[in-house]
Amino acid sequence: MTWLKMGWRNLLRNPGRTLIQIMVVGGSLFLAVFMIHLQEGSYGKLIDEGVRMGSGHLVFYHPKYLRERQYGQLFDPAQMLIRLASDPRIIGYFPRLHLPGLARSSHNNRPALMLGIDFEREMGHSPLLDPKRVATGTIPFGQPGLAFIGDKLAKDLQISVGKKFVITLPGNNGEIVSKAMRLGGTFRTGVAQVDRSAVLIDRKSLAALFGAPGLVHELAIRIRDRQELPALKAELELSFPASETFQLFSWEEAMPEIYDAIRLDRAMGQLIVGILFLIVVIGIANTLLMSVMERTREFGLLRALGLSTSHIRRVVAGEALAIGIAGIAVGLLAAAIVTKYYGTYGLDLTSLVGGSTEVAGMLFEPVIRPIWVVDRMILRAVVLLVLVLLASLYPTRQALKIRPSEAMRRY
Amino acid sequence: MNEAAELHSVIKTYQEGESRVHAVDNVSFALSAGDFAVLAGPSGSGKTTLLNLVGGLDRPDSGEIFLDGKKTSDRTDDELTDIRLHRIGFVFQAYNLVPVLTAYENVQFILQIQGVPEKEHGTRIATLFHDLGIEGLEHRFPPQLSGGQQQRVAVARAIVGNPAVVLADEPTANLDSETASQLLDLMYKMNTERGVTFLFSSHDPMVIERARRVIRLHDGKLQSDEKRS
Numbered sequence: 356m357t358w359l360k361m362g363w364r365n366l367l368r369n370p371g372r373t374l375i376q377i378m379v380v381g382g383s384l385f386l387a388v389f390m391i392h393l394q395e396g397s398y399g400k401l402i403d404e405g406v407r408m409g410s411g412h413l414v415f416y417h418p419k420y421l422r423e424r425q426y427g428q429l430f431d432p433a434q435m436l437i438r439l440a441s442d443p444r445i446i447g448y449f450p451r452l453h454l455p456g457l458a459r460s461s462h463n464n465r466p467a468l469m470l471g472i473d474f475e476r477e478m479g480h481s482p483l484l485d486p487k488r489v490a491t492g493t494i495p496f497g498q499p500g501l502a503f504i505g506d507k508l509a510k511d512l513q514i515s516v517g518k519k520f521v522i523t524l525p526g527n528n529g530e531i532v533s534k535a536m537r538l539g540g541t542f543r544t545g546v547a548q549v550d551r552s553a554v555l556i557d558r559k560s561l562a563a564l565f566g567a568p569g570l571v572h573e574l575a576i577r578i579r580d581r582q583e584l585p586a587l588k589a590e591l592e593l594s595f596p597a598s599e600t601f602q603l604f605s606w607e608e609a610m611p612e613i614y615d616a617i618r619l620d621r622a623m624g625q626l627i628v629g630i631l632f633l634i635v636v637i638g639i640a641n642t643l644l645m646s647v648m649e650r651t652r653e654f655g656l657l658r659a660l661g662l663s664t665s666h667i668r669r670v671v672a673g674e675a676l677a678i679g680i681a682g683i684a685v686g687l688l689a690a691a692i693v694t695k696y697y698g699t700y701g702l703d704l705t706s707l708v709g710g711s712t713e714v715a716g717m718l719f720e721p722v723i724r725p726i727w728v729v730d731r732m733i734l735r736a737v738v739l740l741v742l743v744l745l746a747s748l749y750p751t752r753q754a755l756k757i758r759p760s761e762a763m764r765r766y
Numbered sequence: 767m768n769e770a771a772e773l774h775s776v777i778k779t780y781q782e783g784e785s786r787v788h789a790v791d792n793v794s795f796a797l798s799a800g801d802f803a804v805l806a807g808p809s810g811s812g813k814t815t816l817l818n819l820v821g822g823l824d825r826p827d828s829g830e831i832f833l834d835g836k837k838t839s840d841r842t843d844d845e846l847t848d849i850r851l852h853r854i855g856f857v858f859q860a861y862n863l864v865p866v867l868t869a870y871e872n873v874q875f876i877l878q879i880q881g882v883p884e885k886e887h888g889t890r891i892a893t894l895f896h897d898l899g900i901e902g903l904e905h906r907f908p909p910q911l912s913g914g915q916q917q918r919v920a921v922a923r924a925i926v927g928n929p930a931v932v933l934a935d936e937p938t939a940n941l942d943s944e945t946a947s948q949l950l951d952l953m954y955k956m957n958t959e960r961g962v963t964f965l966f967s968s969h970d971p972m973v974i975e976r977a978r979r980v981i982r983l984h985d986g987k988l989q990s991d992e993k994r995s
Contacts (some may be wrong), residue, residue, distance in 0.1 A: 361866060364866035368866065663879075763858070
């Protein structure tokens with residue numbers, strides 16, 4: 356006769372109450388586990404969006420570029436491009452120029468960020484080149500004289516597809532340089548800052564205008580599996596050690612606003628789970644205490660028969676353990692089913708947030724697919740089981756206060 | 767003959783409202799190993815209190831109690847718990863089996879917490895169930911047993927750990943006369959064949975008649991101690 360078996364049988368004496376306790380434990384674990392899966396799914400999506408729109412999982416910059424963003428903080432990516440092309444872990448690498456300047460039309464002028472990109476290379480990676488986001492015209496592949504700009508900027512400049520406008524920016528030699536471009540198309544991301552300022556231009560054409568052929572500000576790298584990031588970073592750092600002209604950064608360093616937002620959200624999630632588990636512990640302690648008090652005579656009998664302090668602890672802990680194990684099984688099963696379902700079909704929060712939303716300057720589609728985080732799922736289940744066992748301490752203490760002769764006489 | 771239990775000038779009082787009640791008043795006697803004795807007396811005479819004192823469920827206000835030659839009246843709670851587990855068997859008026867354990871498990875439970883090796887359980891319990899006439903009821907839970915059957919299981923539970931003395935508090939009070947008689951026969955059999963020492967508390971004439979020793983109490987005082995052959 357194990358204490359767990361005895362605990363389980365005691366619980367079955369009041370199946371209604373036991374069911375409620377199991378549902379409390381199971382429900383809280385479900386919420387705690389599904390929250391992790393959902394959070395990590397949204398973080399993964401946020402990182403992916405950020406990586407595709409911004410710096411990549413890994414990125415080469417001038418060592419001071421992230422802090423200073425100076426025009427002249429350029430480097431030559433030629434050797435890196437050769438190395439990156441042969442690595443199967445890498446699904447894309449994107450040399451880019453970032454040059455703030457002015458866009459002028461015959462009607463208006465606006466500050467703009469000229470992005471020199473390789474259109475063919477970025478296609479399928481950059482969300483700005485997503486065909487679904489093309490508002491007017493087409494993406495100007497292989498047409499260095501055409502620009503692809505945000506639809507709000509086009510509206511501000513009062514230009515349409517085929518019309519001319521002029522970009523003006525400081526050249527690498529300090530002189531102001533300008534070039535007339537024709538509008539090839541416009542895009543709409545929903546991120547106001549991007550739609551109002553981005554001017555996408557063929558990189559080589561922009562580099563020639565700027566006066567730094569072959570040089571870039573950024574070489575972003577997108578990898579197949581984020582788990583491989585630390586190893587790949589270490590290898591690339593070995594191949595291309597940090598120098599005066601370039602340095603390799605991870606996405607966390609390159610996009611600290613996203614990294615910090617994730618860390619803050621994760622901490623909030625842990626706080627919520629902590630409060631949830633605390634409520635569960637109080638609830639379980641309360642019902643176990645009721646159960647012990649209802650059986651005062653029985654505990655008196657057990658003490659009379661010679662059950663020691665540790666035996667009584669095991670009787671009450673056996674019940675807590677039975678509740679904990681059953682509740683955890685229910686919670687994990689529910690979390691697995693719901694994670695599997697939403698992992699396949701996605702959890703659409705569009706109606707709650709009202710369409711696409713902007714997070715840390717990134718476009719975020721509010722359809723989240725939860726992902727499995729097995730180690731933390733198990734950790735939370737173990738923590739909950741330990742807490743449920745701890746919840747039996749106070750009821751045990753009360754059970755130990757029962758004097759057998761009193762219990763047998765009065766109850 | 768060895769003394770299974772000894773009481774020397776034992777006093778136990780309870781506070782009831784503003785008055786003090788002498789539940790046991792200066793009682794002394796010795797219970798020999800193999801005795802089949804009854805504490806007799808009307809309700810409130812102190813029978814159950816005395817049984818609780820012998821069984822280590824209560825402590826005397828003064829006086830000394832010995833079990834198997836060892837003083838128990840000055841032991842700590844933990845020590846008394848251990849003594850109850852290994853040296854005393856209890857049979858209660860209301861049977862008091864653990865409701866979530868089967869008949870077999872109720873008896874085995876004592877062996878388990880005594881630390882008796884698992885391989886010995888089967889034989890010891892089977893023999894007891896056979897001797898007490900409750901074979902075939904091993905897997906029934908207490909509510910599935912009659913009062914008489916439950917009390918037999920309680921006797922098996924009290925005896926299985928080889929205690930120095932079995933203390934039975936009004937064991938026949940909830941049974942009809944025929945079942946009570948059968949139970950007494952069985953306990954007598956355990957006493958004569960296995961040498962189990964019994965101390966009952968009862969005001970049932972049938973129990974008093976069958977006992978080989980009758981210790982009469984009145985208002986907490988020892989009134990008479992009659993030994994029969």
